[in-house]
Amino acid sequence: QKEVEQDPGPLSVPEGAIVSLNCTYSNSAFQYFMWYRQYSRKGPELLMYTYSSGNKEDGRFTAQVDKSSKYISLFIRDSQPSDSATYLCAMSQYNDYKLSFGAGTTVTVRA
Amino acid sequence: DAGVIQSPRHEVTEMGQEVTLRCKPISGHNSLFWYRQTMMRGLELLIYFNNNVPIDDSGMPEDRFSAKMPNASFSTLKIQPSEPRDSAVYFCASSLVQGEAFFGQGTRLTVV
Numbered sequence: 001q002k003e004v005e006q007d008p009g010p011l012s013v014p015e016g017a018i019v020s021l022n023c024t025y026s027n028s029a030f031q032y033f034m035w036y037r038q039y040s041r042k043g044p045e046l047l048m049y050t051y052s053s054g055n056k057e058d059g060r061f062t063a064q065v066d067k068s069s070k071y072i073s074l075f076i077r078d079s080q081p082s083d084s085a086t087y088l089c090a091m092s093q094y095n096d097y098k099l100s101f102g103a104g105t106t107v108t109v110r111a
Numbered sequence: 112d113a114g115v116i117q118s119p120r121h122e123v124t125e126m127g128q129e130v131t132l133r134c135k136p137i138s139g140h141n142s143l144f145w146y147r148q149t150m151m152r153g154l155e156l157l158i159y160f161n162n163n164v165p166i167d168d169s170g171m172p173e174d175r176f177s178a179k180m181p182n183a184s185f186s187t188l189k190i191q192p193s194e195p196r197d198s199a200v201y202f203c204a205s206s207l208v209q210g211e212a213f214f215g216q217g218t219r220l221t222v223v
Contacts, residue, residue: 032209032210033210034210034211041217042216042217043115043202043204043214043215043216043217044154044202044214045213045214046210046211046212046213049210049211088154090210092209092210095209096209097142097144097159097161097166097206097209098144098156098159098167099144099156099210099212100156101153101154102153103153104153104154
């Protein structure tokens, strides 16, 4: 079993729809939870960063962490074609800079 | 800041040849990471340095891979000898805050 599980998709939605992405994990020591976005032939870029449990909102993006269920989510509201990318979840333990990544979910937003 | 700079962007080499990938991290960042990305295995951490010291190299696949960080502004990842199964995109990333890694554009390596 992988430490971080993420459905690779692909996921195709119409413009304006809500995109829902999620990851599950097995290591209860994870404390930091991130979402990275990767456009084709580019490096991943940090999108959202959350410490421990709870919700975080940034514009059209909302990240949720449920440590009791070992489950994290990313929601994209009013999705745009420019949101078409691969979204990777990542996690790390306290005081450990090493990141464990999910496989990434490829999202296409249709105009 | 120009971000993390990697070179070369593309590398095609023959099996058995030595390959050296280069990385310049963001100035002031104290952690540097080398990742490999393939369709089959996703993004895998190969090694990471903190303050130029290798902290965890458990992801380095075998002795053919080696990494150095002689100073805070430069790191190399070397593969010798290279094999076709090493074909992948290699990313360098740097960080100052835990979790906030900044990635370079990657080096697409093809070993024929």
